[in-house]
Amino acid sequence: MLKYILKRIVWSAVTIFILITMTFFLMHLVPGSPFVSDKTTPIEKANMEKKYGLDKPLTTQYTIYLGQLAKGDFGTSLTKKGRTVLSIITGKLPYSAKLGFMAIAFALIIGIPLGCAAAIKHESLLDRIIMLFTTVFISVPGFVLGTLFVVIFGVLLPIAPTTWEDIPANYVLPVLTYAFYPICYITKLMRSSMLETLGQDYIKTAHAKGLSGFAVNFKHALKNSILPVITYLGPLTAFLITGGFAVEKIFSVPGLGRFFIESVQGRDYPVIMGTTIILGSLMIIMNFFVDLIYSFVDPKIKLR
Amino acid sequence: MDKSNGKPSKRINPFSMHINPAMFERATDEEKQELVIMRRSTSLWKDAMRRFRKNTFAMVALGLLIVLILFAFVGPLFSPYDYDQFNKGEEKQGPNLVHPFGTDDFGRDLLVRNMYGTQISLSVGIIAAALTVIIGSIYGSVSGFIGGRTDNIMMRIIDIIYSLPDLLVVILLSVTLRKPLETLLENTEWLKGISGLGAPFFSMLIVFALLYWGTMGRIVRGEVLRIKEQEYILAATALGAGRAKIIRQHVLPNCVGPVIVTATLQIPAAIFTESFLSFIGLGISAPLASLGSMVTDALGGIYSFPYRIVFPALLISLIILAFNTIGDALRDVLDPRMKK
Numbered sequence: 001m002l003k004y005i006l007k008r009i010v011w012s013a014v015t016i017f018i019l020i021t022m023t024f025f026l027m028h029l030v031p032g033s034p035f036v037s038d039k040t041t042p043i044e045k046a047n048m049e050k051k052y053g054l055d056k057p058l059t060t061q062y063t064i065y066l067g068q069l070a071k072g073d074f075g076t077s078l079t080k081k082g083r084t085v086l087s088i089i090t091g092k093l094p095y096s097a098k099l100g101f102m103a104i105a106f107a108l109i110i111g112i113p114l115g116c117a118a119a120i121k122h123e124s125l126l127d128r129i130i131m132l133f134t135t136v137f138i139s140v141p142g143f144v145l146g147t148l149f150v151v152i153f154g155v156l157l158p159i160a161p162t163t164w165e166d167i168p169a170n171y172v173l174p175v176l177t178y179a180f181y182p183i184c185y186i187t188k189l190m191r192s193s194m195l196e197t198l199g200q201d202y203i204k205t206a207h208a209k210g211l212s213g214f215a216v217n218f219k220h221a222l223k224n225s226i227l228p229v230i231t232y233l234g235p236l237t238a239f240l241i242t243g244g245f246a247v248e249k250i251f252s253v254p255g256l257g258r259f260f261i262e263s264v265q266g267r268d269y270p271v272i273m274g275t276t277i278i279l280g281s282l283m284i285i286m287n288f289f290v291d292l293i294y295s296f297v298d299p300k301i302k303l304r
Numbered sequence: 305m306d307k308s309n310g311k312p313s314k315r316i317n318p319f320s321m322h323i324n325p326a327m328f329e330r331a332t333d334e335e336k337q338e339l340v341i342m343r344r345s346t347s348l349w350k351d352a353m354r355r356f357r358k359n360t361f362a363m364v365a366l367g368l369l370i371v372l373i374l375f376a377f378v379g380p381l382f383s384p385y386d387y388d389q390f391n392k393g394e395e396k397q398g399p400n401l402v403h404p405f406g407t408d409d410f411g412r413d414l415l416v417r418n419m420y421g422t423q424i425s426l427s428v429g430i431i432a433a434a435l436t437v438i439i440g441s442i443y444g445s446v447s448g449f450i451g452g453r454t455d456n457i458m459m460r461i462i463d464i465i466y467s468l469p470d471l472l473v474v475i476l477l478s479v480t481l482r483k484p485l486e487t488l489l490e491n492t493e494w495l496k497g498i499s500g501l502g503a504p505f506f507s508m509l510i511v512f513a514l515l516y517w518g519t520m521g522r523i524v525r526g527e528v529l530r531i532k533e534q535e536y537i538l539a540a541t542a543l544g545a546g547r548a549k550i551i552r553q554h555v556l557p558n559c560v561g562p563v564i565v566t567a568t569l570q571i572p573a574a575i576f577t578e579s580f581l582s583f584i585g586l587g588i589s590a591p592l593a594s595l596g597s598m599v600t601d602a603l604g605g606i607y608s609f610p611y612r613i614v615f616p617a618l619l620i621s622l623i624i625l626a627f628n629t630i631g632d633a634l635r636d637v638l639d640p641r642m643k644k
Contacts, residue, residue: 011467012467014464015464015467015468018464018468019468019469022468022473022476023476026476026477026480027476027480029480135625135628135629136625138628139572139621139622139624139625139628140617140620140621140624141576141579141580141620141621141624143579143580143583143584143596143599144599144616144617144620144621147599147602147603147606147613147617148613148617150603150606151606151610151613154606155606155607155610156610238469238470238471241469245471245475245580245584246580246583246584249584250603260475261475261584261585261586264475264476264479264586265585265586272476276469276472276476279469279472280468280469280472283469284467284469287467
C-alpha cells in the first residue's frame, strides 16, 4: 500500500515536472512579445526584456524559473505592473473554487438519485424520460447551455442578475450550467452500474431473506454501484476547471478561468505558466486522491 | 470399392480397433444435398449492419447526420450570399424571407454563415478522428506486437499524455502553433489552395492529432495483444510472413470494430473542443465562421438580438447528438461483448 502511494506520488511529480517544462518552452516559442504596442520603441522593448530577463538564453531562463518555483515564487505579471502571479491567482481562485465545489456537490446530489431511480424502475416511463433527457442534454456543450440560460433568464424573463456581485443569486445560473453535463453523465453512469448490481445473485438473496426493497436498494445495491461515480470525480474536476473558461466568460465571473484566457491572449508568460501549473497540478493531485479513495472503497481492487 | 457387396477378403479380428469399411455405405445424392447449407452465411459486417438498422434511434441519427452534411456542404452552393459578404443596408435583420436566419451587424447572411460553421465543425471532427485512427492504430499495433519493455515504455508515454490537463495543453499548443503556421501557409506554394481555412483550423487539427490518439492507441494495443495469441497468427508466422505483413493483413483487419466505434465517438469530442475553443476566442476567428464563434457573437448582442443564439446552438447540439447516438449504436453492434 505504502509502496503504491509512493509510486503514485513520484509519478504525479514527474507529470507535473513535464507539464512545467512543456509549458515553459511552448510559451517561449510563441513569436510575439508582451511588450509590443504602437508606442514602444525597439530600445524600450529591449530594456523591458532585459528587466524581466527575457534577453537571456532560453535554457538559462528555464533554470532561473525552476529555481524560483522551488522557492514558491511564480514571478510577477508582465501586464499588471508589480503584481505577483501568486497574488493574482489567490485572488481569483476562490470564485472558481466556490463555483466548482458547488457544481460537484449539486451534480452528485441530483445525479446519483436520478440514476438509482432509473435503474430501480428499469424500463418504466420514468426510466425512459430520464434516459431521453440525459441522452439529449449530454450532447449540449456547457457554453451553449450557459448562453441559452442567459437568453432565457436574463433577457426573456429578466429575473437573473445581469452584473457580477459576490452574492448567492449570482451563483445560481453558473452552477447550473456547470453541473448540467456532470448530472447527465453521473445519472447514466449510476443507472448502468446499478442495473448491473441489481442483476447479481446477492440481491436476489437479500430479497429472498425478506429485506425490504428500501434496504436492498440502498444498503446493498447503492453501496456496490457507486464505484464508477467515484472514479468519475477525477475527470469531473478537470472538466470543471477547464469548463470554467467558458462559464466564467458567459456570466462575467471574475475567476481564474476567464483570467487565464485573457493572459493567453495578452501573452503574459508568468501568469500563463503559473495558472497552467497550478490548475494542472490540481487536476493531477485530484486524480491521485481519487485513486486512493477508490482503493479504500473497493477492497477487491489490488493496488499495484 | 465393391467390397461392401462381396465377402471380406481377410478374416476380421473381432477385437480389432480398425474400422471395417464394410460397415459403411456411400451417401446417396439426396443425403448429400441435405447437408448443403442453404442459408448464406452472414459475415460480422452484415450481421452488424442488420442489427444497426433495427435500432430506430441510430437510424434517425444517421438521417439527421446526412441532412446536416447536406446542409453544410451542399447548402452554400444554393445560397446567393457568401459567408464573408457584407450586404450594405441589410444589417441587423431578424429572420425573414430573404435571410431565413437573419443577418449580423455587418449584414452578413447568417444562414450561409451557419452552413460554413457546420462545415468547419464537421471537417475538424472527421479529419481529427481520421488522424487519431492513423496514429493510434500504428502506435498501438507496434506496441502490442513487439510487447515486452518497448510496450511498457510506449504505454507509459500514453499515460503521461493522459495525465496532462488536456484542454490547458490544447489552448497552449493552438496559440503556439498559430504564428508559425500562418507564415508556413503564406510562404508555401503548394499549401496556397488550403490556406483560406486559416492557421487556427490547422493548428487545431495538429493539436488533436498530437493529444487525442492515446485512447485509440490503447484500444488497438489491447486488441493486438489478444489477436496475436491466436492460432492463425502462429500459422502465418510458420508460413514465413514478416511482422509488417502480419500486422497489416491479419491483425489490423481483426480489430477494426473497436477502432470504428472509438473513432465515431472521437468525432463529437473533437467537434466539442473546436467549438469550445472558437467560443473562448482561441479557435476559428473572423471572417471565417464557426458555430462556436457565432455563439460568442450572439452572446455579445444578447440583449438586442437574442434569437441569434438559437441556430448555432441547435446545430452544435444536433451534430454532437447525432454522432453520440451513432457511436453508441455502433458499439452495441460491433462489440461482441455487448451481444446477448
